[in-house]
Amino acid sequence: MEKTYPTSTKVVVVGGGVIGCSVAYHLTKFGWKDVVLLERDQLTSGTTWHAAGLVSQLGPTASITKIRKYTLDLYKKLEKEVDHSAGLRINGALSIAQTDARWQELKRQATTAKLYDVDVKILDKDQIKRDYSMMYVEDLKGGILMPGDGAADPSGVTYMLAKGARQGGAKIFEQSPVEKILTKNGRVSGVRLNSQDIECEYVVLATGMWSRQIGDKIGVSIPLYPAEHFYVITEPIKNLSPKLPVIRDFDSSTYFKEDAGKLLIGIFEEKSIPAFDKTNKVPENFSFGEFPENFEHFEPYLEKSMKRFPILETAGIRKFFAGPESFTPDTNSLLGEVPEIKNLFVSCGLNSIGIGSGGGVGKVTAEWLMTGHVNEDIFNYDIKRFQNFHSDLDFIKDRITESLGDLYGMHWPYKQYITSRNIKKLPYHDQLKSFGACFGVSAGYERPMWFALDGEKAEYKYSYNYQNWYPSVKYETNNTINNVGLYDLTPFSKFEIKSELAHKELQRICTSNIKHEVGKCTYTQMLNKDGGIETDLTVVCIDQNHFRIISSAATRVRDKFHIKKHLSDGIKLFDVTDEYCVFGIFWS
């Protein structure tokens, strides 16, 4: 049947998974009622329908923890408000450690949890044995229990959010694949589907694993790619407690969830398999899709699971499941306005926590859209932390083989990625290497982090304690204090403005008084309209009408975006980052 779409609306949300429905719900809740959500097939038909549904409150940073806590609170509240079950089962979650290092990591997590007001209990081996007698515990150092964590029903959550969005005024259309994002003068003007155009001011891409290829068609870099993600469900197991918490056995890369008398066993293996490997493309018609069984890949983890739950030796497998989930280069999501097209927002790349963070991610996306910024440090989730090369197929496909496993790997301080390296080398890379440089990545550049002393191997030996590179840094620091140090700072971001109005413009968008004297530099910030700090940089007066702006390596795209957004029409900003090396000569 032909659908009648509105000819115009304020916001079009593309994608009806948990994220799109959450964005639509929050936009209407916060007062923007003129919202249309377009779903290619049926709600949940992408990745959402088959999630294991784990929800946990603690994240790697304060803002991400806030997002996850908000999510769980919202699901509990909204169930009642819209009278639709989210299928919540708050049995708690127990994370266990097999090694001293992991035990140290978990105890550190427990301290962080307390800091964020997340209820947590530290259990020793005997307590675990007593409370969860089905588990083999002899190899464990201990575990931490978060009683407030649990699981939700992914479809229940999505339909609940969709119901809330509809009640708030959003119009949701299924069987409505968007064919084209329309733009005019560098900004969003609408979408095209079924030979009809819907005009709009904003588009939010909540298109999950399709996002990278949708972006590609319109010159927008969206760095994510799907990996095959696995779990199995056993036959019913006698005496399996329905109150069993979610068990995360990080050192075995496995997790366990009680599932209506059966056990769901999921894995976060060290080296994952990129999905759609032959075509490098997510098919347009991939709905409620699964991949063929791959027991060879799963088997080592099944063996580890049998060791943890010996009862599995006699339990049959009822269902082997493999489905796609998108991963990003650093296992954090992609939110915010893209730098390439005005008013085009993304809300995707959920790294297997889309159900557990869907509520908060939708809230942040809606706030960002409505106010133009977020008054939280959300840089870890901002798509503008990445550069174009991050979405190159070679880079992203290689990287996601590592990102999936990283979620259950050790979260070492100073950890460097192994995959997708050597993208940008400094001109004298080999010379630095011969001096003993241990390289790390900064904004894509291979940069010497420290130099090995006395023929030591130039590599990190990861630890939560004394770092193996401290003696090198001590030597380098002392040498700089007592003699002179030459530092390579090439990855710094560099922009230039050349205009008779350059100084006036900079005075308007910077907090400091910008020095207008050739050779002088000014340290300054730029703020958003609420007075929050958006960028932190230095402005150098090269000539009367020529200024160079230097900001940190990691914030290149974000800072460029902010500055361009606030410069007057006709004033050009040039990115000269890759054109200049930077050396710092320091002494005291």
Ligand SMILES: Cc1cc2nc3c(=O)[nH]c(=O)nc-3n(C[C@H](O)[C@H](O)[C@H](O)COP(=O)(O)OP(=O)(O)OC[C@H]3O[C@@H](n4cnc5c(N)ncnc54)[C@H](O)[C@@H]3O)c2cc1C
């Ligand atoms: C095996 C497995 C286990 C998981 N377990 C968990 C878990 O325990 N906990 C957890 O939090 N997460 C888990 N996840 C992850 C979770 O499922 C995802 O993070 C989440 O579903 C992503 O939601 P989404 O809305 O971003 O994507 P999707 O659900 O894929 O939604 C995107 C939607 O966009 C639509 N779309 C695409 N292109 C277009 C277009 N052109 N026009 C219109 N619509 C379009 C698609 O049809 C799709 O419905 C798991 C994932 C897998 C694979």
